[in-house]
Amino acid sequence: MHFKAEVKHSLRRAEERYGADLSKKDIAEICKIILSPNRDNKVFLHQEDSGCSHWLVRYKDQKYRVIFDERRQVTKTFLEFEPVHEHLWKQTHDKQGHPTLGDIVRIKRMKLI
Numbered sequence: 001m002h003f004k005a006e007v008k009h010s011l012r013r014a015e016e017r018y019g020a021d022l023s024k025k026d027i028a029e030i031c032k033i034i035l036s037p038n039r040d041n042k043v044f045l046h047q048e049d050s051g052c053s054h055w056l057v058r059y060k061d062q063k064y065r066v067i068f069d070e071r072r073q074v075t076k077t078f079l080e081f082e083p084v085h086e087h088l089w090k091q092t093h094d095k096q097g098h099p100t101l102g103d104i105v106r107i108k109r110m111k112l113i
Helices: 004-018 024-035 083-092
Strands: 042-047 052-059 062-069 074-079
Touching (some): 004 062, 004 074, 024 052, 024 062, 042 083, 062 083
Antiparallel strands (some): 042 052, 052 062, 062 074
16 A cells, blocks of 8 residues: 555544554555455445545454545545444344345445445
8 A cells, every 4th residue: 555644544543433453454454355346344335426435344353434545445534333334234244244135235325424
């Protein structure tokens, strides 16, 4: 990853909002989860006009709400994981993080974000 400022910002926000002590390698792994065609451990929420996408991601038994820059392929920030997101996660994944529906759930803007 070539975008040090975005990575540093993501690391700070993960610490601030989740108490997570993530490393640059962890951020790279979260990016790999988002970019993977495999639907395990992630739920797509929506795409912004700016090219950033919103995801729910499970990594190391913790669920995160991540803003991902599709063009640069790097995390932009971590936002709070709210109770409504836990409800969406449970509707779309089993306890192992595998999808339970046939396709990625695309959440329309329902004032969740």
